[in-house]
Amino acid sequence: MVRIKDVANEAGVSTATVSRVLSNKPYVTAEARERVMAAIKKLGYRPNQIARSLRSQQTTALGLIVSDVCNPFFTDVSRLVEDCAYKEGYSVFLCNSDEDDKKELFYLQQMLDKNVAGIIISPTQKTPENFALLGIDLPVVLYDRSVKGLDVDTIIIDNEDSAYQLAKHLIDNGYKRIAGIFCDVSTGYERQVGFEKAIKDAGYDAPQLIVTQPRIEKGYIAAKKLLNTSPRPDAVFTSDSLVLSGVMQAINESGLKVPDEIGLACFDDVAWMSLVTPPITVIRQPTDQIARMAVDLIMQRIENPSQASLHVVLKGQLIVRGSTQTRPA
Amino acid sequence: MVRIKDVANEAGVSTATVSRVLSNKPYVTAEARERVMAAIKKLGYRPNQIARSLRSQQTTALGLIVSDVCNPFFTDVSRLVEDCAYKEGYSVFLCNSDEDDKKELFYLQQMLDKNVAGIIISPTQKTPENFALLGIDLPVVLYDRSVKGLDVDTIIIDNEDSAYQLAKHLIDNGYKRIAGIFCDVSTGYERQVGFEKAIKDAGYDAPQLIVTQPRIEKGYIAAKKLLNTSPRPDAVFTSDSLVLSGVMQAINESGLKVPDEIGLACFDDVAWMSLVTPPITVIRQPTDQIARMAVDLIMQRIENPSQASLHVVLKGQLIVRGSTQTRPA
């Protein structure tokens, strides 16, 4: 291993000068800088990040804690976060809390131990507890979900509005008995509110509702239940793509035709939504913007820890496809 | 921040003793150990991993370099690797080389700079160059793809056999003009070999072949081309799920019916494969085994760097679905 001292010797300067060159600090003559650069190149020197971190008490690593990496929405965002972060010179630790409060806390602590510069997280826990336990003075950005009572930078979409829009689209297209399956997370609640509002505004009876976890099997179970009620719903509104997978499995088994016998609408425009027959009408979340903003905010917060916290609300985009075709009245 | 010294003071011992307790070293009386534990608990002490790493010259972090995080196969594996690694007490840096040699080298260097304990990678570069440049004496595990001339632990599936099996299945089911789309990576080559062998063994003419990159758009372009030839292929065999997405888009646009007018077979049982109509016949790669083995091998290698390198070949599993239904002769 070649150390900073070796470079200093080779260039005939002190380690301090090498350090200054390394961090682009002023007060180095062009000539000295060049000699140092030459020495670095010649020796193939690469600074030891660990030593640097220990001394400077800061790292260029970010923690990315995702509530479920199986969910394509989150993998999408993770990929983009990783991309943006590396462009800023930061590397990212990926963690999967798996919708488990305990795991979330564990990872939060791990990240703290690793001295990450900041944490980007889609929180699993609904209360600020996990964050409080850490006495977090560390930059944190929440995305996808907010936590009541936790005043940190947050990026979400207008879940209530989007859900309202999506439900209204179903209503406008002639669906009458729209059942809803929502997830037991903050986004799920918000989407449920928008959904119920739209149903109410249309003057329909209170809809059938199921609240469950964002898992394929849960969607399957919920759909089985819904399809067995009578009168059967003529459309299913789901707040999560994993749940929709399960719903579709149940529908396929039942032999019901989409959209003629049952309409389908969902959140998240994951890849397969446009591949199935018929393709699925969705609210697309701007994953690229979410990721970009998340990294942006964390960078801002790292630079300026005391600025007032930002709450960014992005717009979901309704994408109409075959699964919600107009019904004959 | 509470330091080891604070704990030592609180417990009335030296930092060395605290360190011994921390690393479960012998030569500490039960009584001292208890006092230390109490002090740790009381002060909420958590060892500084960076300091520890600097001193001990080792970390408990792994680098996971993925050739394309957009590909569900890789996200699947990543998730599982992350899971297994954390169970072993290791955290993982996720990097996306994006099928780009330069990016791969960049990340390899980054990981080296970070002093990771090992690297798990699905290599993008086909030659050992990137690894050679680093003078890697670091534990490395290759997965999904092998690199000629690089003798390190490797986990792949029996691509040639699996492809042969999948092609033979098409042949057995009465498909006659099977076109193949393969990717320009080591797995793609191997799958192509198995495919061509099966075609040849069946006594068919040389099939139409397209070699391209593992991207949705590429699949779309390739399919457009294939669908315009005459006679049109009666089945398409693809080596990659992203490519298949593109192929399906093209087929949907053309109005062709699967499997009556065109059969479809692919590698990787990603989630939507069983959701589309008809569901897709695939070779399933055992992503869980791959991930588990990858972490296993890297752990072994970390413990015993000099052991002979292992080449694990796992079996792909043929899953027959509607997209390759028997054709009437």
Add this chain to the structure above:
DNA sequence: ATGAAAGCGCTAACAA
């Protein structure tokens, strides 16, 4: 079984 002290590789005061 325990403690004193050196030092991992680097950065940042401070002195020159």
Add this chain to the structure above:
DNA sequence: TTGTTAGCGCTTTCAT
């Protein structure tokens, strides 16, 4: 503008 030096928090000889 540059060099000297202390020390980040920890582990690990080496003495005891």
